[in-house]
Amino acid sequence: MEVYLLWHTHVDHMLDGGEDVKLIGVYSSIAEANSAIERKGSCEGFRDHKVGFEISTYTLDKDTWSEGFVTQ
Template identity: 35%
Template sequence: MKVFILWHVHHLARDGEGNVVHFADGEFAAQEDEGDDVKLLGVYSSEERARRRIASARELPGFRDEPDCFWHGAYEIDEDAWTSGYASEA
């Protein structure tokens, strides 16, 4: 079974030239450590339900200021998403 997780990002992070970064290398970008405000809007049973939520959220204060900054992805229930370790930079 798949679920669709929906996020919104209010972008505040800027690159070296002072531009707000919405995409990096063609992929949706969020840099929380640089000030981007990431919000989980919900988990939906279908892509259509996630799209309907995007449409309604675009009418709300804050979300309407960044109407193209929603991201959703499909995930399988009970399936591991991160299967390798990681190294911290700290």
């Protein structure tokens, strides 16, 4: 089964790293995620940064990171 994560990112130079990334929600379909974009698109902040929405697809019960990591 797949789920759809809705993210919003916008550049804010006042923040460390310069980006503000928010996970808006997790949805059962692309249609539900797109409906959330429509709902949020009129809210303060989001209405000025509509290009910042992104939908990511994830499969449940499956690793999406397949290796370890190194700290440098």
